[in-house]
Amino acid sequence: MDVVSGTQEGLLPELCSKVARYRHQVFVERLGWQLPTSDGAELDQFDRPDTIYVVAQESDGRIVGCARLLPTTRPYLLAEVFPQLLNGLPLPRSPDVWELSRFSATDLTGQLPTARGQFSSPVAVRLLQASIACAASHGARRLITVSPIGVERLLQKARFHAYRAGPPVVVDGHPIIACWIEVETNYVGPDGNR
Amino acid sequence: MITLCEDGYVRLTLATLQATPFTHLLSGLDDDQPGNLRQGESTSTISGYTEWVSSTIPAITLGWDWRVEALRGKLKYRRTSPPRGNLMLVDSRNHDLGSDRTLSLLEVEVDALNWQEETAKAISARYVFVTCQG
Numbered sequence: 165m166d167v168v169s170g171t172q173e174g175l176l177p178e179l180c181s182k183v184a185r186y187r188h189q190v191f192v193e194r195l196g197w198q199l200p201t202s203d204g205a206e207l208d209q210f211d212r213p214d215t216i217y218v219v220a221q222e223s224d225g226r227i228v229g230c231a232r233l234l235p236t237t238r239p240y241l242l243a244e245v246f247p248q249l250l251n252g253l254p255l256p257r258s259p260d261v262w263e264l265s266r267f268s269a270t271d272l273t274g275q276l277p278t279a280r281g282q283f284s285s286p287v288a289v290r291l292l293q294a295s296i297a298c299a300a301s302h303g304a305r306r307l308i309t310v311s312p313i314g315v316e317r318l319l320q321k322a323r324f325h326a327y328r329a330g331p332p333v334v335v336d337g338h339p340i341i342a343c344w345i346e347v348e349t350n351y352v353g354p355d356g357n358r
Numbered sequence: 359m360i361t362l363c364e365d366g367y368v369r370l371t372l373a374t375l376q377a378t379p380f381t382h383l384l385s386g387l388d389d390d391q392p393g394n395l396r397q398g399e400s401t402s403t404i405s406g407y408t409e410w411v412s413s414t415i416p417a418i419t420l421g422w423d424w425r426v427e428a429l430r431g432k433l434k435y436r437r438t439s440p441p442r443g444n445l446m447l448v449d450s451r452n453h454d455l456g457s458d459r460t461l462s463l464l465e466v467e468v469d470a471l472n473w474q475e476e477t478a479k480a481i482s483a484r485y486v487f488v489t490c491q492g
């Protein structure tokens with residue numbers, strides 16, 4: 165399995181299309197999220213030229229995971245749609261705080277993904293490590309995630325240093341939560357050490 | 359005093375935490391557990407999560423995982439993960455106790471909370487269980 169990252173411009177167009185279809189299959193078709201879609205692809209207003217994608221791909225080209233990174237110096241999901249997840253804290257607007265969203269590590273050829281199952285695999289851990297490293301390379305010192313509760317459970321089980329920003333909120337029947345992830349204490353270098 | 363700090367942590371002393379009531383927010387089953395057992399089917403593990411919240415401003419949020427275990431013919435809910443939350447406990451001089459110490463103390467407080475009954479009610483209300491005697 166390989167993990168690659170980049171903006172839409174930096175990634176192959178075919179890979180970008182695959183990621184959009186993968187997101188549709190995971191978030192819309194299987195998890196039932198109410199999201200904007202078009203021709204089997206899931207993209208929203210936060211999929212912009214400066215958005216960074218982290219993609220896990222098997223050797224046969226199959227997408228098995230994805231994540232999305234956005235700087236908080238421009239519009240981002242938490243600020244525009246879910247500010248209540250921050251428990252009253254002012255919205256971060258800083259070049260050293262990045263948002264992680266649309267995180268999934270589901271192999272679509274396997275069982276139907278459950279909210280817990282997609283967050284418990286070694287692929288999920290590796291994807292998260294790659295996302296943190298990618299954000300760090302762009303100056304991030306902290307990440308804020310907007311995710312189902314399962315992502316927080318993954319962070320805990322995989323012993324990442326993270327803590328929630330506020331109480332979960334139920335959206336379309338799914339409890340979602342914002343979590344802080346400190347980059348310095350969670351960064352995994354190329355040698356695999358934190 | 360309960361303070362929401364710039365880093366997102368809600369800071370308070372243990373005494374303040376102990377004096378703060380928590381109410382059940384939501385509970386759920388792990389998605390890979392069957393909510394409906396059809397005839398002939400059984401499950402050896404029922405597990406899930408539960409979320410609790412204070413009425414304070416800022417809110418203190420706590421969540422943890424649990425599993426149902428059979429003990430002497432009765433079903434018991436047992437906590438199976440450390441609590442997850444947004445708080446950092448401080449001492450009387452407002453110095454952080456640190457994540458590890460905070461977690462240890464939270465475990466004691468959560469285990470003293472009568473959460474099992476409320477969680478069981480929430481799960482029963484949310485899911486339909488069809489049991490088969492046989």
